[in-house]
Amino acid sequence: MIDNMITTIDNWAATSPDAVVYNELGTTHTYLELKQASDTIAQTLDDMQLPDGAPIIVFGGQQFAMIASFLGAVKAGHAYIPVDTHSPNDRLTMINEIAKPAAVIAVDALPVELDNVPILTGARLDQLLATTDVAYELTHAVSGDDNYYIIFTSGTTGMPKGVQVSHNNLLSFVNWMIDDDFRLPVNPVTMAQPPFSFDLSVMDWAPTLALGGTLAALPKRITDDFRQLFATLPKLAMNVFVATPSFADICLLEPTFDEAHLPDLTHFLFCGEELTTSTATNLRQRFPHAHIFNTYGPTETTVAVTGVEITDALIQKGRLPIGTVKGDTQIRIIDEDGQQLPDGQQGEIVISGPSVSKGYLNNPAKTQRAFFKEDGRPAYHSGDLGFLDEAGMLHYLGRIDFQIKLHGYRIELEEVNHYLDANRWIKQAVAVPKYDANHKVNQLWAYVVPEPSDEFASDLQRTTAIKRELKDVMMEYMIPNRFIYQESLPLTANGKVDIKSIIAEVNPA
Numbered sequence: 001m002i003d004n005m006i007t008t009i010d011n012w013a014a015t016s017p018d019a020v021v022y023n024e025l026g027t028t029h030t031y032l033e034l035k036q037a038s039d040t041i042a043q044t045l046d047d048m049q050l051p052d053g054a055p056i057i058v059f060g061g062q063q064f065a066m067i068a069s070f071l072g073a074v075k076a077g078h079a080y081i082p083v084d085t086h087s088p089n090d091r092l093t094m095i096n097e098i099a100k101p102a103a104v105i106a107v108d109a110l111p112v113e114l115d116n117v118p119i120l121t122g123a124r125l126d127q128l129l130a131t132t133d134v135a136y137e138l139t140h141a142v143s144g145d146d147n148y149y150i151i152f153t154s155g156t157t158g159m160p161k162g163v164q165v166s167h168n169n170l171l172s173f174v175n176w177m178i179d180d181d182f183r184l185p186v187n188p189v190t191m192a193q194p195p196f197s198f199d200l201s202v203m204d205w206a207p208t209l210a211l212g213g214t215l216a217a218l219p220k221r222i223t224d225d226f227r228q229l230f231a232t233l234p235k236l237a238m239n240v241f242v243a244t245p246s247f248a249d250i251c252l253l254e255p256t257f258d259e260a261h262l263p264d265l266t267h268f269l270f271c272g273e274e275l276t277t278s279t280a281t282n283l284r285q286r287f288p289h290a291h292i293f294n295t296y297g298p299t300e301t302t303v304a305v306t307g308v309e310i311t312d313a314l315i316q317k318g319r320l321p322i323g324t325v326k327g328d329t330q331i332r333i334i335d336e337d338g339q340q341l342p343d344g345q346q347g348e349i350v351i352s353g354p355s356v357s358k359g360y361l362n363n364p365a366k367t368q369r370a371f372f373k374e375d376g377r378p379a380y381h382s383g384d385l386g387f388l389d390e391a392g393m394l395h396y397l398g399r400i401d402f403q404i405k406l407h408g409y410r411i412e413l414e415e416v417n418h419y420l421d422a423n424r425w426i427k428q429a430v431a432v433p434k435y436d437a438n439h440k441v442n443q444l445w446a447y448v449v450p451e452p453s454d455e456f457a458s459d460l461q462r463t464t465a466i467k468r469e470l471k472d473v474m475m476e477y478m479i480p481n482r483f484i485y486q487e488s489l490p491l492t493a494n495g496k497v498d499i500k501s502i503i504a505e506v507n508p509a
Helices: 005-015 031-047 064-075 089-099 122-129 167-177 200-210 226-236 245-251 277-286 312-316 364-370 413-422 459-470 499-506
Strands: 020-024 027-030 056-060 080-084 103-106 147-153 161-166 189-192 214-217 240-243 267-270 291-296 306-309 330-334 347-352 371-374 377-388 394-399 403-406 409-412 426-435 441-450 482-485
Touching: 005 031, 005 064, 005 167, 005 200, 020 031, 020 064, 027 031, 031 064, 031 122, 056 064, 056 089, 064 080, 064 122, 064 147, 080 089, 089 147, 089 161, 103 122, 147 167, 161 167, 167 200, 189 200, 200 214, 200 240, 226 245, 240 245, 245 267, 245 277, 277 291, 277 312, 330 377, 364 371, 364 377, 403 441, 409 413, 413 426, 413 441, 426 499, 459 482
Parallel strands: 020 214, 056 080, 056 103, 080 147, 189 214, 189 240, 240 267, 267 291, 441 482
Antiparallel strands: 020 027, 147 161, 291 306, 330 347, 347 377, 371 377, 377 394, 403 409, 426 441
16 A cells, blocks of 8 residues: 555656656656656746646656656646647547646647647757756645645536546555556556547556556557557567457457467556457457456546456456456446435436545536535535446446447547537537447437538538538547438427437437
């Protein structure tokens, strides 16, 4: 068990200074380099005399400088906000407006100008990373209930929500991960594939750094090219595979993704979306001696709060459970009136415990709707539908509202609708999920009433134009895969678009 994330990481620099902490396709950095770089960044932030406790945006991909900037920020007493290079410009601007950061660390060049905020540019950052003589004292580092990081997730009105995760929240998660439940290797080599702006990444970097291990980075340019991906995976020499099941499905397209070719791979950790029996079966066949864990948890409760090791016996039972709750946390299933339901009955999953966030940054209205106190403990309405069986195992059944998970990314359909309705070629539209045979969302469809126009000779041309404009304002994974054009959309008795009937049409029984 650890009691401080920052000093735990720094201590590895003292006891194992030459151990590799970060490996980006053969370019390696040690724990000593991480300490020196983060100390220098922390001192630089102190010298800038920034407002106490104000967060810092860190913009970039999956470089070592990102990890160093994260650690430097929290050493200086500032939570960090990771923003991925592939985010739309509008999203970066909105996060800046909502968060009111004290500064921005631009590991990659910013695509837009951010007013009234000091920016550490790549050139200046390179100088800091090369500095090795700063002796920084941890006198005002992030601790206790201070925010450690803030991750922005999809919002319902086009505005993202910043989930605040404190140092205590993070410790609750990390201590569970490095305890006996998961039996992670000593000094693990862990694949770092999810972008840092996706909280699944915390499942790779946080336990690995706590255990003095190595992060084997897998940048997006590699994962986007299957040939490069399949050639790179065996070179990572990884012990731990952290990803969404969808990414595992991509890897399984390669016949050599198996125990014979990746003999060091002993642990699979899944979160972010449903692990299907077909994916689990394929992995069990390819890696018969590996440990495969299915986990569950909203960003608002710090990555994951339940876990279960997937066995052949569980696979044979059908739809996989999402695990038993970690020891310091409680899960209840409630009905629409807030009354607790007995085992076996389905209702909303409510989570309480020390890893539950304090709420959304600078958004008290949404915080009040989702977060509350339960017996003095912070609690969260997940909006997820599920049930507990008699053995205390949690089963996930989908979303109560219209929030979905697609390839591990959480998408609020109302946010997608917001951008669709704002498009000049669209009069009215709704986005709905398309499920596969395993109850997993595999596509996002849009039902669209188009604006009259003579510019397009076909619906294909219209769709191409719409998608081209959406790419400027939306994350790529939020753009619907298929557009269905209609003269009108069905309405409910009270005049609202009947989304449930459209979902039923897209997903016939």
